[in-house]
Every structure is written in C-alpha cells, then in structure tokens.
C-alpha cells in the first residue's frame with residue numbers, strides 16, 4: 001500500500017479534479033495526509049479528511065504565512081479532531097521571507113512544543129534554512145519528517161541519527177536531481193517516506209502538470225532503482241515507516 005505524507009488537496013489546483021484524484025488513489029493508498037498552511041487551509045484539510053476514510057489532516061502555520069507573532073490556540077483546538085494526525089507544515093523558509101526570520105523561528109518552536117504536548121509528529125518545511133532548521137530540531141527534540149527534503153547527504157544523516165524521517169517526492173525522478181538521489185542511496189530505507197507535495201513537484205514524466213498521489217508510483221520506482229530493491233519491498237518498508245511515525249496517534253491506522 002502506498003502513502004502520501006504531504007499534499008495540499010484543498011488547493012484551487014484540485015477544484016475540478018478532486019474526486020477523480022481521490023478515486024484513482026482509492027484502494028492503492030493506505031493514507032494521504034492533507035496539509036494545511038494556516039487556520040483556513042487546516043480547517044479545509046480536516047473537512048476533506050472527514051469526507052474520505054483514507055484521508056487524514058496535518059494542521060499548522062507555514063513559515064511563509066508568518067508576518068508577526070500569532071496566537072496558535074487554534075492548533076490545539078483543531079487537533080482534537082480524530083483525523084488530525086500531525087502538526088504541519090511548519091518550519092523555516094528564508095527563500096521567500098528573509099525579513100521574518102525571528103518570527104518564523106519562534107512560531108516553529110512553539111508549534112513543536114504543541115506537537116510534543118499532543119504527542120503528534122511534525123511535518124517540517126525547510127527552504128534555504130537548513131542549518132537553522134536542524135539546530136531547532138536538535139535542540140527541541142520531537143518526532144517528524146523533513147518534508148520534500150532538499151538538503152545535503154551529510155545533513156540527512158544527522159537528521160536520521162536524531163530519529164527524523166526524510167520525505168521523498170517527485171524531485172527524485174528528475175534527471176538532474178543529483179543530491180536527492182544520493183540521499184536516497186545513502187540513507188537507510190527505514191528513514192524514508194513518500195509524498196507528493198501536490199499540486200507542486202510532479203514527478204517525471206508528468207513534470208509541469210498538477211501532481212497527484214497516484215504519481216507516487218514513479219517515486220517508488222526511482223527509490224527501488226537507487227536502492228536496488230523491488231518496488232514491492234520499497235512500498236512495504238515505507239508503509240511500515242509511515243506506521244512507525246504516524247501510527248500511534250489519534251486514529252487507529
């Protein structure tokens with residue numbers, strides 16, 4: 001069974017194709033985690049998860065949404081919902097928002113604390129902020145996944161030493177994506193997870209189109225190739241990893 005640990009299904013890109021995208025994944029997927037980036041999209045993610053049995057929600061405030069310090073009481077409130085199984089996406093993004101670094105860090109740490117309090121894993125976004133993200137996740141120990149990991153092999157090793165998982169998406173299928181291919185080859189399979197990050201980062205040969213969970217088949221193929229294992233072996237192992245990280249939470253999965 002496949003798992004998609006990160007997708008923005010409430011995004012407008014899916015408006016006209018949502019049922020089709022979900023139905024084509026039915027029976028093939030054990031779980032698809034719909035991610036919010038703020039209060040509204042977190043609520044949207046929960047609403048979607050209510051409609052489909054194999055959809056779950058991840059709620060939180062994305063670093064790109066941070067322009068001031070905010071009251072995060074809504075996260076604890078929404079997390080009471082039985083289909084909320086993670087806090088995310090949260091993290092640091094200096095690519096878009098260099099000026100709000102301190103707010104980003106503070107809100108990231110606050111959300112890690114909330115996740116720990118609720119015993120939920122975190123789904124972490126890190127862009128152009130690899131060292132700071134690592135430092136925070138080292139100091140404020142929690143459990144979680146580095147979604148759409150884009151750092152170095154060395155850093156990935158450090159993360160796995162701390163027990164964090166590495167999220168692998170469509171980028172690994174791109175011909176020139178040398179580093180992430182190296183990461184997949186190097187890192188123990190027990191730390192890898194699969195995701196779309198849809199609607200973005202669609203794998204080859206659909207690059208440029210709206211991403212769909214079903215395209216994770218291509219990510220699995222690439223991981224199998226890099227690991228010199230069968231697709232079934234990869235799929236099974238990644239599903240186990242998923243259970244390890246997200247299993248013992250609100251919902252019996």
Ligand SMILES: [Zn+2]
Nearest residue numbers: 006035089197
């Ligand atoms: Zn995302």
